[in-house]
Amino acid sequence: MTVHLKQDAPDERNVLDFTGQSVIGEPLSRPEGLLKVTGTATYAAEYEVDGCCEGVLVTLPVVRGEVTAIDEASVLSMPGVIAVLSDERMTGRPAQGMAGEAPFQPAKDVCYWGQPVALVVAETFEQARDAAKHVAMDWRSEQAPLDPAAVETEESESTRQGDLAHAMAEAAHSVDVVFTTEGHASAAMEPHAALAQWEDGKLTVHASLQMLKFNRAELADSIGLEEEQVRLLSPYVGGGFGSKLGVSQEVVAASLAAMHLGRPVRVVMSRQQVFQTVERRSETHQRIRLAADAEGRLTGFGHEARVSNLPGESFAEPVLQSSHFLYAGENRLLRLEVARIHRMTAGSVRAPGEAVGVQTVEQAMDMLAEKVGIDPVELRLRNIPDKHPANGKPFSSRKLAEALREGATAFGWEPRPRTPRHTREGEWWIGTGMASAARVHSVVEAKARVTLRPGGTALVETDMTDIGTGSYAILGQVAGEMLGLVPDDIEVRLGDTDLPPGSGSGGSVGAASCGSAVFLACQGLRKELAERLGIAPESLTLKDGFARWSGGQKALTELLNQEPIECTGHFEPGASTEDMAVSSFGAFFAEVAVNRWTGETRVRRMTGAFGFGRVLNARTARSQCLGGLTWCIGNALTESLLFDPVDGHLVNCDLAEYHVPVNRDVPDLEVLLLEERDAAASPIQAKGVGELGLCGGAAAIANAIHDACGARVFAYPMTPDRVLAAMPET
Template sequence: MKQTGLPMNRVDGEDKVCGTARYAAEFTLPRLAHAVMVQSPVASGRILAIDGKPVAAMPGVLAVLTHENAMKLPKGGKAAVQPPQGRVLSLLQDDAVHYAGQPVAVVVAETLEQATAAAAALRIRYERRSASLSFAAAKGNAYSPGKIQESEADTARGDASRAASAAAKRVDLNYATPMEHHNPMEPHATLATWNGDHLTLYDSTQHVAGVQKTIAKTFGMQASQVRVRNLFVGGGFGGKGSAWSHVALAAMAARHTGRPVRLVLQRPQLFGPVGGRPRTEQVVKLAADGQGRLAAIEHRAFSNTSAIEDWTESCALVTRMLYACPNVATSHRLVKLNVGTPTFQRAPGEATGSFALESAMDELAAEAGIDPLRLRLLNYADTDLEKRLPYSSKALRACYETAAERFGWARRDPRPRSMRQGQWLVGMGMGTATRPAKRSPAAASVKLTPDGQAVVRSSTEDLGTGTYTVMTQIAADALGYAPGKVRFELGDTDFPEAPVSAGSMTVESVGSAVHAACQLARHELVRLACRDPLSPLSGASLADVRLEDGWLRHADGKRAEPASAAIARAPGAAIEASADSKPGDETERYSMHSFGAVFCEAHVDPELGIVRVPRVVGAYGVGTVINAKTAHSQIMGGIVWGISQALHEESLLDERYGRFVNANLAEYHIPVNADIGDIDITFVPETDPHVNAIGAKGLGEVGMTGVAGAIANAVYHATGKRIRELPIRLDKLL
């Protein structure tokens, strides 16, 4: 029975429910010591003096690491700097301070309580220097990053300015999104242990291979001298895609003390030294003819970076391809602040950029007197005009139709403040969702054993997204085995290398490698049986033998044997295969994206300004859905985060000191179950023969895109008031 597409339960579900799933901080070793990171309260300056002697004498303290006694690293700890994953780290190599929250010391003790008390007692004297902490003040010195990963920071096709000046309808708008920070249930955690000149790390990461390479380069070691393990991740969302300072600091502390050391970041320590979403300010100009067809788009984005390196929020990339428009100009500019370096946060660029673009499309629809859905259909892009390529597949039109019908968009009265439900003003808004379908080189191996089992391996990670499960399904179908006979193993750099588990590309990348490796093993098993004189299938043509549910069967229906029997007679009593998978020339022939349409209903209390979102309807085209249940969960999680972005999340920076004043889960607002209403998700049928061998596109992040814009549009429809800066709070509506 084909497994792909079925809502198979998570294979790791029992371990998680029973508490036997081991996360990074739950591994333990003999003589384990505990480390606590000390951070600077100063946003800019240098360390003048550290009084470490009293702390070193405290009960249980094993070491106080500072720039005065920490091991010296190659190139000052910057040997592995290669953004976006090889970041500039703070590794106690000098006395400079670049942001409040920067690691400046590590205290190691016998127990966590002793280390925490000692870290709090450490006294450090600073020379304070002027810090850049106001986005508004620093924006005047904004500069171009030149490149955004593989794309140009600025692009232009046609003449947007001239086309806009001649257009019948125009809007010129400013939008803003705040700094935000990841708050996974599992904080960043690392356990480091040395065995001679070999290092083992148990690390909560989205990329064990990336951590291995980064730490090896940082310490001047060979990659083979570093092993990284990570069986489960309690949430990452992009924040664990890089090896941050605490990982190397744990290794340094373990080397210094000669003992295994565990370092777990405290909740407030997630605000700064491990990235976050930067603030953005975006200018969007749209121009259309009298019928609503776009004549010009300009999208100019500003986002903050840190004082130590550049990182760009790619807000305007979505604008380059989403709608059919002959004249488009986009740009990105960086604003340097004394804060921690930003990083990827779920749907980076698209989440913030689509809020601005989809809000602006709604404002253009209002200006032109056109239904917002009709405006998008009028400007539907059948090809990627930026890349000048056809789409590998695109089911967005079906997404619009399906979601609009399920939502009841036709019942919407277009007049703002025209719809009510009791005391509540009712608004309906919509937005378009999209994310690139990305694929990176990946490798996998498979071993078939005489007990009828298959062990499949790749050094990828399961972030809670269901990787264990979907890879089991892919392998089962490719092998012809029942899923209960497949064990997928991951999270170990001793396994074949996989790319970072980010960018919604794990299934596309690792799934393709798993599929290829299992097909090779299947072919080899059939070949051996057909050539084995002891097999009932001896002499059969390979084309006439199939492998189903662990049995080799001839097309004549008369000859068959268990795969386990054939394997038992194989050399070494096992069949092994490995495969590498990487993108080919399809990336030069097609533009590949996931798409979706999202419709939101907002209820607003006209007297109190309270906003509720009782229902969201989304339809998505993501190619082949490998697991209907985990796919639904991924989209639901993205929609919930979109609601959070629209109504709740904001990291509040005190511009006097550079510290975040709500660096905890009590005051960093995120939605709870009571904030979430009905979420209706549909996957429209979509076949993509070009994107990869299994036809799957990423869906971990597309569910978040478009949601904030749709909610902002619904709030406008309910109230007649346009909120252009997130989050939408009651004080902005009163």
């Protein structure tokens, strides 16, 4: 039995509001949590397979060139070495992993420093690692552009409405400012790893991946197999943040080596290789122009950005995504340009686009509030558009005003124009700042199978992954709510391409997409149960393992009659997300202390208020928001990829030198979940939250720095030297 829905219209029924189990939205623990905290959840590199050999990638220290010879014999006599493989298919560029984006690209030419060119396979990891350092190679190298500011750009996106230049010239108040942001690494805790087995014409790969149905197609295409010959397993993934959206070199290399040798092969990237070869977030150069009347209402809005990528890559960091709809202003210019340089592939990293785009807009808005002489919260409230400024579509829902007001109340925001250096504690200036949050909403096609078992329990199956976001928990809660079962009576199986193809984890699509597929499957089961009772489905209430209706009640075990029933839910996005502007919104508030002598910034507290549709699990949603707020601190103060301007290599290619926020950097964080129902977003009225908590918060910190000490910093991260240099004279 299959229930298929292409959502062409908002679902106003809000079915989950009228079921009886009351588990949806509750802050339930993650069912796999104990396995993870006790170290018994098995990750990609941890499977014990008889006869498994180990592979280590060999990389080339040039930014552009070609390998002309690899001397396999130079290491084959070393202890334990089995083979040196240099198939072009295993050394290409990582795939993006989302539908419609480029698959894994084989490459003969080297186009960035540290690109893999071969794989050494040995009996032990230590033997393979040692041999990989000694492979003799010849190569040809050539000069390549490394500086995005020194090359011509190509236009990727452009929107023009009205006359922005005229609006700027006539404005009572205006802001015209340039910001820069450094590149970022995903920096997931689990390194990229794959363990491949080839047996009877079928390839089975344990891998650390986010989007299995896409990854299966990418891998099959890369190595010349049919999709039916490939099985991927990723039941536990130790973080992805975009870096595992597509297959990368270790997956292809392990697969080809296993097929070539007829033995299982494990390939695990070192931390340095992850940083050097896996996709980065592009650095950005952004110009923001705001024109406003005397009361601060925007008459013009401009956002122009330059990003970079390798030649031939289609992805461009979507810096402008939320700028299209966040604020009003009838005269608009939005333009995105791409510079072609030779650094590793630029791709999706932690809320691509808005993570670095919204923070620059929000800092410029703070500057405008200062010029107008009004409270920054009030300025934003005055500029919330009635409809999408570019296409005129109505908003399906929008919690921006509520987030601004409720966040301000919870934080204790003082509504006033900002006057820097108003509070000092010893050698520390104290200040507060705020910013809006916005993130586009997306859903993708997803399938899930739900089985009601004779014992009155349920099984949920889909190839959806859980990258630390709570998929196991929320999919079980959707099924439990629909079928009247407690969470302990529901088993959730994920991360296996033998299961129905779900959405995968990326772009904040998982909860709404796969959750809707589970919801549809359960609707089919409810209909079957109602038919067995001879009642209409809407007359049926399922609670605590019993079917109840106006005429009585019966245990599910009786209705099942010792036989399971199953249904597959098939969800597809439709016109409901095409006819309306569907997005998530929020607000950030931050308090910082800035040292008057050193420029050091310490975030003392932050509040985030977020509206993202129905809350499926308050605990996992809050956890996602806490993670976003933490990344905001990294965006604002510490994180940057640093490349050598001479030879192009990544200088800070490990977690010792690439500075993600650690415990002592993260203060008390407060999260407000603003419950809403967005009927156009998905059949379960949910939208993604995983990335929303990152989109704009760095600006709240930047604005708080200015409020504290008067330093307006235009380059992210705002390191102590930059803050100190921007401080006005005392």
